[in-house]
Every structure is written in C-alpha cells, then in structure tokens.
Amino acid sequence: MPPNPADLVAQALTGNRLALARLLTLVESQTDSAIEALNLIFPATGNAHRVGITGAPGTGKSSLTNKLAQTIRRRGETAAILAVDPSSPFTGGAILGDRIRMRECAGDPGIFIRSMASRGALGGLSLTTNAAAEVLDGVGFDWILVETVGTGQAEVEIASLAHTVIVVEAPGLGDEIQAIKAGILEIADLILVNKTDQPGALRTESALMAAFHAAERPAYRHHSDIDQSGIIPPTSKDGWSIPILRTNAIDGEGVDAVLARVLEHRTFLQESGQWQAKETQRMQHAFEQSLRHALYTAWHDALPGDAYDDLLRQLNNRAISPQQLARQTVQAWLTGSKSESNRHIS
Amino acid sequence: MPPNPADLVAQALTGNRLALARLLTLVESQTDSAIEALNLIFPATGNAHRVGITGAPGTGKSSLTNKLAQTIRRRGETAAILAVDPSSPFTGGAILGDRIRMRECAGDPGIFIRSMASRGALGGLSLTTNAAAEVLDGVGFDWILVETVGTGQAEVEIASLAHTVIVVEAPGLGDEIQAIKAGILEIADLILVNKTDQPGALRTESALMAAFHAAERPAYRHHSDIDQSGIIPPTSKDGWSIPILRTNAIDGEGVDAVLARVLEHRTFLQESGQWQAKETQRMQHAFEQSLRHALYTAWHDALPGDAYDDLLRQLNNRAISPQQLARQTVQAWLTGSKSESNRHIS
Numbered sequence: 001m002p003p004n005p006a007d008l009v010a011q012a013l014t015g016n017r018l019a020l021a022r023l024l025t026l027v028e029s030q031t032d033s034a035i036e037a038l039n040l041i042f043p044a045t046g047n048a049h050r051v052g053i054t055g056a057p058g059t060g061k062s063s064l065t066n067k068l069a070q071t072i073r074r075r076g077e078t079a080a081i082l083a084v085d086p087s088s089p090f091t092g093g094a095i096l097g098d099r100i101r102m103r104e105c106a107g108d109p110g111i112f113i114r115s116m117a118s119r120g121a122l123g124g125l126s127l128t129t130n131a132a133a134e135v136l137d138g139v140g141f142d143w144i145l146v147e148t149v150g151t152g153q154a155e156v157e158i159a160s161l162a163h164t165v166i167v168v169e170a171p172g173l174g175d176e177i178q179a180i181k182a183g184i185l186e187i188a189d190l191i192l193v194n195k196t197d198q199p200g201a202l203r204t205e206s207a208l209m210a211a212f213h214a215a216e217r218p219a220y221r222h223h224s225d226i227d228q229s230g231i232i233p234p235t236s237k238d239g240w241s242i243p244i245l246r247t248n249a250i251d252g253e254g255v256d257a258v259l260a261r262v263l264e265h266r267t268f269l270q271e272s273g274q275w276q277a278k279e280t281q282r283m284q285h286a287f288e289q290s291l292r293h294a295l296y297t298a299w300h301d302a303l304p305g306d307a308y309d310d311l312l313r314q315l316n317n318r319a320i321s322p323q324q325l326a327r328q329t330v331q332a333w334l335t336g337s338k339s340e341s342n343r344h345i346s
Numbered sequence: 347m348p349p350n351p352a353d354l355v356a357q358a359l360t361g362n363r364l365a366l367a368r369l370l371t372l373v374e375s376q377t378d379s380a381i382e383a384l385n386l387i388f389p390a391t392g393n394a395h396r397v398g399i400t401g402a403p404g405t406g407k408s409s410l411t412n413k414l415a416q417t418i419r420r421r422g423e424t425a426a427i428l429a430v431d432p433s434s435p436f437t438g439g440a441i442l443g444d445r446i447r448m449r450e451c452a453g454d455p456g457i458f459i460r461s462m463a464s465r466g467a468l469g470g471l472s473l474t475t476n477a478a479a480e481v482l483d484g485v486g487f488d489w490i491l492v493e494t495v496g497t498g499q500a501e502v503e504i505a506s507l508a509h510t511v512i513v514v515e516a517p518g519l520g521d522e523i524q525a526i527k528a529g530i531l532e533i534a535d536l537i538l539v540n541k542t543d544q545p546g547a548l549r550t551e552s553a554l555m556a557a558f559h560a561a562e563r564p565a566y567r568h569h570s571d572i573d574q575s576g577i578i579p580p581t582s583k584d585g586w587s588i589p590i591l592r593t594n595a596i597d598g599e600g601v602d603a604v605l606a607r608v609l610e611h612r613t614f615l616q617e618s619g620q621w622q623a624k625e626t627q628r629m630q631h632a633f634e635q636s637l638r639h640a641l642y643t644a645w646h647d648a649l650p651g652d653a654y655d656d657l658l659r660q661l662n663n664r665a666i667s668p669q670q671l672a673r674q675t676v677q678a679w680l681t682g683s684k685s686e687s688n689r690h691i692s
Contacts, residue, residue, distance in 0.1 A: 035669045292638060315630065
C-alpha cells in the first residue's frame with residue numbers, strides 16, 4: 001500500500017522516526033506524491049543551518065561529521081546527517097561509514113542519519129539531496145550536515161545547497177595535485193587539514209596555500225605567516241575570511257573550533273544579507289532541476305508505446321544525427337496534439 | 347562574424363586544423379549552428395575507436411595518454427586527444443598537461459589535442475564531449491582518446507561515450523579506499539597499475555583485487571595467482587576478461603602491451619556484437635541529453651521578459667515549494683499558447 005503523503009508528513013512532524021524514514025524514501029522518488037509531501041512540509045522549512053562537508057576519499061570526512069554532530073548536541077541542538085555518495089552505485093562505503101556512526105551516535109534521538117548512495121538517482125542526486133534536506137529542515141532539525149565524497153562535479157553541485165561548506169583535506173593523498181585540480185577550494189567557506197598527527201600535514205598546508213595562490217585569491221598570504229595556534233591567515237571570499245583549521249577528527253581535536261567558526265560564518269551570512277541570497281539561490285536551483293525533470297517526464301509520458309523504438313531505429317540507421325533528431329522531436333511534440341501530454345502530467 | 351557551419355565542416359574535412367579548432371568551439375556552443383554542423387558531419391562518423399582514460403588525480407593519466415598516442419602513430423594511424431576536466435572551472439591543470447603534451451607531441455600532424463576544462467558547460471560536459479568526439483571522428487581520426495580526471499559522476503558518464511575504458515590506478519593515493527569508493531572499477535575494460543617504480547605498487551594491486559572481491563565479480567581470483575609476466579589473471583565482464591596491467595607511462599614501459607590489449611578488446615567487441623550495441627547506446631545517450639537541453643531551451647526562450655522574476659518572487663515569498671512551482675509552470679506552458687514557443691525553436 002503506497003503511503004499517504006499527508007499522513008506521513010503529519011506523523012513525521014510529531015517526531016515519529018519511522019514516518020520520517022518513510023517520508024525521506026517517498027521524496028526521493030520524484031513522484032507526484034513526493035511533490036505533494038514536499039509542498040506540505042515547505043511552510044515549516046527555512047530554519048536549519050545546512051553545512052556541506054566534502055573532500056577526497058580517505059580525508060576523514062565521516063569522523064569529522066560525527067564529531068561535529070556530537071559537538072552540536074552538547075549545545076543542546078539537534079543534527080541530521082545526510083551521507084551522500086554520488087559516485088557509487090553500490091552502498092559498500094556508505095554502510096561501512098554508517099556502522100562507525102552507529103557505534104558513536106546510537107541511541108541519541110537528537111541525531112538522525114541517512115545515507116544516499118545511488119548514482120542513478122532520478123533527476124540527479126542534488127535534486128533528491130535537496131528534497132531530503134527540505135524534509136529534515138521541516139521536521140525541525142537545527143543542523144543538516146550533508147557529507148559528500150569525491151572530487152568531481154556532483155559534490156560541487158550538492159555543496160551549492162549548503163549555507164556553509166567545509167572542505168576537508170588530509171596529508172598523503174597526492175595533495176598538491178588534488179588541491180589544484182579538484183576545483184573545490186572555491187566552494188570552501190572553511191578548510192580543514194585533518195589527520196594532523198600524520199606525516200606530511202605541513203606539506204598539505206603548503207600545497208593549499210600554493211593552490212590559492214594559483215587561483216589568484218586576493219588575500220593570499222605566505223606560509224611563513226602561520227602562527228603557532230594552528231590557524232593559517234585566511235583568504236577572502238565575498239567579505240568572509242576563509243580560515244584554514246587543523247583538526248584530528250578521530251579523537252575530536254579541533255572540532256570545537258570548527259563549530260565556533262561555522263557559527264561565526266552564520267552570523268556573517270545573516271548580517272551581510274548572504275544568508276537570504278543563498279536561500280533564494282537554493283530554491284531557484286531546486287526549481288530549475290524540478291522543471292527540467294518535469295519537462296522530460298511530460299514528454300516521455302506522452303510518447304505512444306512504440307515511438308521511442310522508432311526514434312532509436314532512426315539513430316541506428318544513421319539517418320539523422322542525435323542532435324537533429326532531438327530538435328525535431330521536441331518541435332513536433334510542442335506543435336502536436338496536447339491532449340496526450342496533459343492527460344499524463346495533470 | 348559568426349562562422350558558417352557548412353564552410354567550417356567542408357574546410358575541416360580537407361584537413362584544415364584551424365577550421366577544425368573553430369568547428370570544435372562551434373559544436374561546444376549547443377546553438378542551432380552547432381546542431382547544423384553536427385548534422386553535416388554525422389554521415390562521416392562511426393569509424394574511430396573511442397578510448398576513455400580515467401583515474402584519480404596524480405595517477406599519470408596524461409603521460410599514459412601521450413605515450414598511447416605515440417604508440418598509435420608508430421602503427422601509422424592518427425589520434426585525437428580530448429582532455430576533459432569536469433571538476434575545474436579554471437584551466438590550470440589542463441594547461442599544465444598541455445605543455446607537457448606539446449613538448450612530446452608537437453609537430454606531428456597525426457596527433458591533435460583539445461582541452462575541455464569548463465565545469466559550467468552548456469547542457470552538461472558529456473554532451474559537449476560527445477559533440478567534440480563526433481567532429482574528430484568525422485574528420486577522420488582513427489583513435490579518439492578521451493582523458494578525464496576525477497573519481498566522480500561526470501567521468502563515469504563521459505566513459506559511457508567510449509568503446510574501451512582504461513582505468514588508471516597508482517600507488518600512494520589512499521588506494522584501498524579509493525578503489526572501493528570510486529565506483530569506477532565497474533566501467534573498466536582495462537585496469538592499469540601505473541608508476542610501478544614507486545613503492546606500494548603491490549599494495550595497490552592487492553587493494554584492486556579486494557575491491558573486485560567486494561563487488562562480487564564472478565571471475566575473481568586470488569592475488570597469489572599473479573605470475574611474473576606482470577599480468578594478473580583477469581575478472582570477467584560480459585564475456586571480456588578484464589586485464590590488470592602494469593605500466594610506467596613516464597618512460598613508456600608497458601604501453602605497447604596496453605595498446606595490444608585495447609586492440610584485442612576491439613576485436614572482442616566487434617565479434618560479440620557489443621561494438622554496435624555501444625554505438626546505439628552512445629547515440630541514444632546523445633539524443634536524450636540533446637532532448638533535455640532542447641526542452642529546457644524551448645521553455646526558457648518562450649518566457650516573457652519578466653516572467654522568470656515573477657517565479658523567483660513566488661519562491662522568495664515561500665508562497666509555494668520549488669517542486670510544486672515547477673510542476674505548475676510546466677503544466678501551464680504545455681496547455682498555453684504555443685505560438686510563442688514555436689517561434690523560438692523552429
């Protein structure tokens with residue numbers, strides 16, 4: 001029996017965790033019921049601080065996220081963790097991370113954990129990640145920690161859904177190349193050099209400074225400016241000075257300082273008007289993504305049974321280029337009868 | 347003055363390199379002229395062997411690609427290199443790679459090099475990469491080597507445009523985690539352990555075997571089966587035994603063996619009917635991508651001047667959820683007057 005969106009939302013809003021889990025599964029489906037559920041929860045959203053935590057595999061993102069959630073709990077606030085693996089079609093990594101989390105965070109009703117590890121997510125992973133974050137925001141979590149793996153395109157997109165983005169680096173991962181190539185430094189509001197107990201931490205910091213220099217950041221300063229407090233003089237981004245912090249997340253070292261800086265960033269965003277700008281940007285992004293998905297779905301649902309096979313046959317015969325066929329198909333659909341399409345999308 | 351697509355195609359087909367470069371820039375633009383150019387070149391395509399070369403930053407992909415191109419040249423065949431960086435909005439990495447390439451490949455008219463390093467590519471980077479590959483195929487290159495950086499979603503998508511995918515691994519990059527998390531092993535037709543002169547190469551191989559084991563590959567064999575020839579007994583994929591080869595690309599060691607295996611893979615694909623299946627899949631992918639792009643463009647072009655701002659205002663007021671607004675917008679557009687949209691897309 002398919003769950004009723006209104007019932008699920010009502011139950012989830014009372015704090016029912018099973019209903020919340022089912023609601024998250026529903027909104028990830030991108031069905032009409034999902035849209036109904038998102039619309040019902042929408043008025044309750046807009047209160048959570050969304051923090052994106054990203055970095056290459058092996059940097060210790062999961063440990064950092066766990067410790068950050070526990071630090072948030074000690075402030076008397078609640079945290080939901082969304083662990084997103086955009087690259088993996090199987091859930092091996094996610095499950096491993098979850099087990100460690102379970103040991104550290106089990107039994108605390110103020111921490112909720114959700115893994116999303118499907119590469120083939122309908123309409124793109126950032127669409128479903130945003131939908132899940134909306135639900136967690138709506139049911140009242142103070143913080144949403146979105147953890148993404150990799151150094152590719154997907155987590156840059158997912159990071160755009162966050163108010164504050166933490167980029168985690170660690171020694172011994174071919175850093176100097178990674179930092180330059182990854183292109184993720186520009187999305188960072190805070191940079192952590194994690195695993196400072198390991199050799200090469202200083203080299204990682206040097207590589208980060210060099211990468212900032214290469215990207216011609218305005219407020220770049222030389223490495224010799226670093227003082228003994230572990231805080232490297234920051235570079236600037238829209239008026240915010242990006243701190244580079246040292247952490248050792250596995251034993252929680254430096255995590256209090258990270259949260260303090262995240263709270264400073266929140267104040268900065270609110271006072272500068274950028275918090276509201278980010279909200280607008282995020283909703284616009286969700287709108288655009290949903291619109292593209294709805295357009296394709298409307299076209300696809302309106303196709304007669306064998307029309308798609310006919311299109312493929314034309315391609316196989318190399319009778320027409322894919323690009324030209326797409327243009328003609330869209331044109332024909334838009335000028336053709338609408339009765340078919342309306343029946344499906346209404 | 348905008349270039350005339352028919353003239354550019356005609357000139358590029360005669361071997362004019364300047365025209366080819368301009369044609370590539372044109373087809374990346376996703377304009378009507380780009381579609382016209384692709385349609386003109388389409389009948390000449392379908393002959394090149396497209397090889398995807400991917401792996402994490404620092405594995406030595408660029409050196410491998412260069413050496414592979416030179417090995418192809420010694421066979422009397424031509425190669426085009428498409429260096430794609432899906433993660434980077436700035437071209438630092440790409441330019442560095444190009445300089446090394448220039449030193450190694452300069453002056454050889456049988457090698458053509460093109461970098462694509464724009465994260466915000468119109469309609470997605472795989473769409474523009476495929477368009478560029480179509481042009482290079484059409485003007486007669488025997489091989490198209492598509493090199494992508496990263497361990498994320500984008501290069502998995504770009505790899506789907508290739509007949510043969512080479513995944514490059516290297517020691518000392520946190521391999522055991524990367525191999526499991528990256529989710530790119532499943533797209534591999536050949537796996538290279540590059541930089542075999544560096545410490546940890548054997549550990550990298552062990553990690554690869556373990557990763558295959560974790561993914562429950564049918565033909566997994568134990569590491570102790572490895573013989574002294576440097577070739578590890580392969581696992582199986584649709585009837586193809588995936589070889590794991592050792593290379594040291596910087597001095598060309600093992601690259602002849604790589605090309606030999608790629609040629610074996612070509613024969614396997616042709617004899618099993620998978621070559622044609624991949625061609626179909628690739629054209630279908632290009633069609634789907636172009637269709638989504640055309641649908642969005644048609645909608646966007648039909649918008650009256652201030653309509654988009656009105657939509658944003660509704661979002662900012664939190665009057666309606668982004669998802670619901672998208673659904674209503676698509677519905678209204680499809681049932682509304684079509685004269686506006688037709689005027690723009692025809």
